[in-house]
Amino acid sequence: MNRWWIVLPDTEATTGLVERLGGARLDCVRHASGRPWLVGRWRGHGAVTAEAGAARVALLGRCRLSAEALRKRVGRVRSVGDLAAAVQGVAGSHHVVASVDGRVWARGTASAACRLFTTRVGHVPVGGPDADVLAQLAGSEPDMEMLAARLMDPPFPWVAVGGRTIWRHVDAVRPDEALVWERDGEQRSVRWWHPPRPEAPLAEAAGAVRTALMEAVATCTAGGGRISADLSGGLDSTSLCFLAATRGEAELVTVRWEGVDTRNDDAHWARRAVGALPGATHVVVGEDETPDWFAGVGGMRLATEEPVNWFRDVGKVSDTFLRARAHGSRLHLGGGGGDELFTPLPSHLADLVCAHPLLVLRRMRHKRLGLRVSRTEALRALLGRESYQRSLRQAGARLTAPQPPLARSLMGWHPDFRMPAWASPEAVDAARAALRDAAARCPEPLAPQRSMHGALLRVREGGNAVRQMNRVLPGPDYVLPYNDDAVVAAALSARPLEAAVPGRFKPLLTAAMDGIVPPRILRRTTKGCYDADFYRALRRQRGQILALLDGSLLGDAGLIAPDKVRRVLHSHATVPDLAPLMETLAGEIWLRSLDTPRRSPATALTRGTPGPESHCGPGDARAGR
Incomplete structure (x- = not known):
């Protein structure tokens, strides 16, 4: 992993820990006291830092705020209680980390696209965005009880709960809470985000969604160059393509792979969208040119921090990203998250x-x-x-x-x-x-509402998934604008009875995109079906799946009976029957991936970095540079 960082409290004990990370030319921002605060490798990966008086603030991730604009905001900060207001309204998806007169405040995003974890290394509390990096730093082992719990179907939303992770002694901060370290080292969490009241009329909520989506996409197109986007034909991805093409600074490349299901009319609607986007470059991948779902799972290794049930998509999505990169794309937009926001739960x-x-x-x-x-x-x-x-x-x-x-x-x-x-x-x-x-x-x-609780669970699962995908899949970076916190809040503010009307398809999104997406495309009322693609992939890749079960590590750990899994694979099972299989295979791949060299604790933080002459000097990576 080339990108990583950790945040440290303002104590003398951190000096020895930073020395342990020596052998790498670290980026470093210091507390007002001069002690290391933010340490790692993030240069060139969307980070902006600023300082004013005793306050230091860093935004790490996707945003358009300049260092000078951030410095002006930081100038209003007198205590950690001022931080939420200081960064309010900054579009994008990023961590916010701050040091104010010896106190530390840090958060990810409410959507879990950016997360925060904590552990202790000796007597030093450490925070960071990657649970496995902290586990390696602390010498922690996998928690087999939590691995067993990951076999549940549907998967339990651990990301929304916070607390235990799949690594012993590494805890997750809840996405809607911020981590606070007091001057005396006491650690606590404070709520920084609250869900909206679902009381806004449809027209009002649609206006808020429109504004939030335009700003989210603008953070992606800022700087020009080329970006790419999925254009499946579905309303979610199609809307993003029109926003990027008509409101952005970058050139657009769209990518679509053709399915085999004759009931799927996505291709028809995608062709309509292509006709209305003449300024974009359009890449269409034939059904026999794109990898199957499950392709390569027999020998798959994924260096993710936890098991991921999107492993079946790795071959297909990697192929899409490589094609986008070949056309010069630096960032790829996906429509994931749209269903969760614009289709209210029953x-x-x-x-x-x-x-x-x-x-x-x-x-x-x-x-x-x-x-x-x-x-x-x-x-x-x-x-x-x-x-x-x-x-x-x-x-x-x-x-x-x-x-x-x-x-x-x-x-x-x-x-x-x-x-x-x-x-x-x-x-x-x-x-x-x-x-x-x-x-x-x-x-x-x-x-308080069941439907909003359920929507937030699904949003956070999606945010956590794309976070993991960016760690292991080939570039360009993958972005889901629907998972930006401002978009989530705007969409969930709508009255559910107006956002879910029988006979109308996603009325909130269609109202928000009125005037941006052509009316004939907004009138679509169907959704693509990919069951035939799934069954074909299962038939053609069954050998790969069975190979993954040979010498099963989950079986060796006493968590599953591999023979029972094989019987299900050889049966005429339906998609619902096979759903529990996804979590099991994800756990198997994850366990096998722990043995790969790139997961070695000795090299996880320093791989590909310069030698022992490197240091974190007083002027290195000063705030605002």
């Missing part, structure tokens, strides 16, 4: 049934007919009042129970988590223990 009906009973009942009738559930089942789910805390406590007890009625799962605080049939009893017990710990750490939901 649980919004349960949130609003008391306030709008007749309208909700009419909407529920439409919903249950689409889902093919009975009236009794739908009403029971709609009127269920189980608290979040109780639902989380009960999750562990239900890990091996039969699947619940579909309506109940859709209307609850979260999906019903299940361990796969091939999980060992020990793995099930470990997962239950991890869930009990999560319930103790996060006793309150992320928002």
